Amino acid sequence: MYVVTGATGQLGQLVIEALLKKVPASEIIAAVRNVEKAAPLAEKGVQVRFADYTNPQSLVIAFAGASKVLLISSSEVGQRFEQHKAVIDAAKQVGIELLAYTSILNANQSPLALAQEHKQTEAYIAQADIPAALLRNGWYSENYLAGIGASLEHGVMLGCAGDGKISSAPRADYAQAAAEVLTQPNQAGKVYELAGDEGFTLEQFAQYLADLSGKPVAYNNLPESEYAAVLESVGIPAGFAAILADSETGASKGGLFDDSKTLSQLIGRPTVSIEASLKDAVAK
Template identity: 45%
Template sequence: MTILVTGATGQLGRLVIDSLLERGAEPSSIVAGVRDLTKASDIAARGVRTAVVDYDRADTIAAALEGVDSVLLISGSEVGRRTAQHQAVIDAAKAAGVGKLVYTSAPKAPTSDLVLAPEHKATEELIAASGIPAVILRNNWYTENYAGNIAQARETGVVAASVGDGRVASASRKDFADAAAVVLLEDGHLGQAYELGGDVAWTYDELAAAIAEVIGSPVEYRALTAEEHAAALESAGLDAGTVGFVTALDAGIRDGALADTDGTLARLIGRPTTPLVEGLRPLA
């Protein structure tokens, strides 16, 4: 079995390759799809084949898929362009006769009001329409997303957000990468859409306490209204589009979009997910 990992030089992609190798996959059975081969020299040095995969260049995708049985489609990072980019990978995978397509989606993508959900919903629909046997991994927030909050807290002693009492069931990228490796290597997952989150859904008061522990100084959560948050972001020099995006994300958290956890991630990876403090510690 040969596995193509797209976005392989990204933070999640590298960890997926690590996890595949840790679980006994032969390096020669993995294809690391990257935009820039010069950034993948360390991956190639481990015996993993590297290939150019540019979501905006369909010819590169088709070439990388030669001899590939399974594909991990790691969602693109260019918000607003991702559906078309993902379509290119799905089309190429169908043409190549891929037997398993694994996609990293968002929590409850088909029904969520989260600002990031529509592109994931559209991609899931494209995958279903393609007929390719698939596994959907609806990943909750990565704990590593809070590196900026640690920097803010170190400088100001404050974590400011407009999430209210909303909870986040985050886990480390390593946890999500291990789940991807499991479903790529194991049989029995086709047709599943897994809602993946950390074992604990925490509040921002708990986030502030965890950050305080890892930086060794007091930190408080300052709950802002959406209007106060927008004003603070504007005063920091963010453009209107970014302000709207950030406050919309916080509104989604406030409304519970990231709060659910049922232990599926821990069951898939065969261990508890990384606790919040431990996930934050390497970022401090």
């Protein structure tokens, strides 16, 4: 039995789609906070169980009978570690064979503030002495695709990543990797640095967008504080705006680049390039 936490989230849904190509639906448990939202998964034959990262007992019940658990990291920055800790404790209590955890690229040396709770979680997994595999995911291409409408409208893309390269891949590629790790044998103790095959700078991204759309788009690199202020001005909460700006500064220091091609090796094909993702997004 395979458990996917956060199964109705953007990554979780894709992981279940990937798992359904490998194992019967009856062997998949979607652990979710909102059972009604998971109705489409239940219709496919997936077992849907209530599980809340802040409710430890619900996790123990949800994991009953499972052999492998995918812990998809919480989206609640600042509360992640305690939530992850509850999942790890529950997984250990029920005696799972493997815990796979979606961490962050090069977590042990990442300059990104976002890495801190991932480091704490990885350390707790080691301390818990539980069989585990670390899926250190790089940036999702969707993180930048979401803003192309505004960039096309204003003819400019804002950021603070300088000339730092970003090795992104679509969520679906990372989801397939998670499904591979869950279903392959002998994964305990493995650490995967997962990222897109090719890196790009945000200036290159803006140029790709301009070429594909036929509209002028320039990249304007700002100081981190100014970029954070811009994000706040469009409605992003101050704390999260600061995290996003810090992440781009981290990219300028190499924090979001990896050329090992571990992800493509794991999924058995090249990762989807940012140009291909942009082409699809512009066509829509």
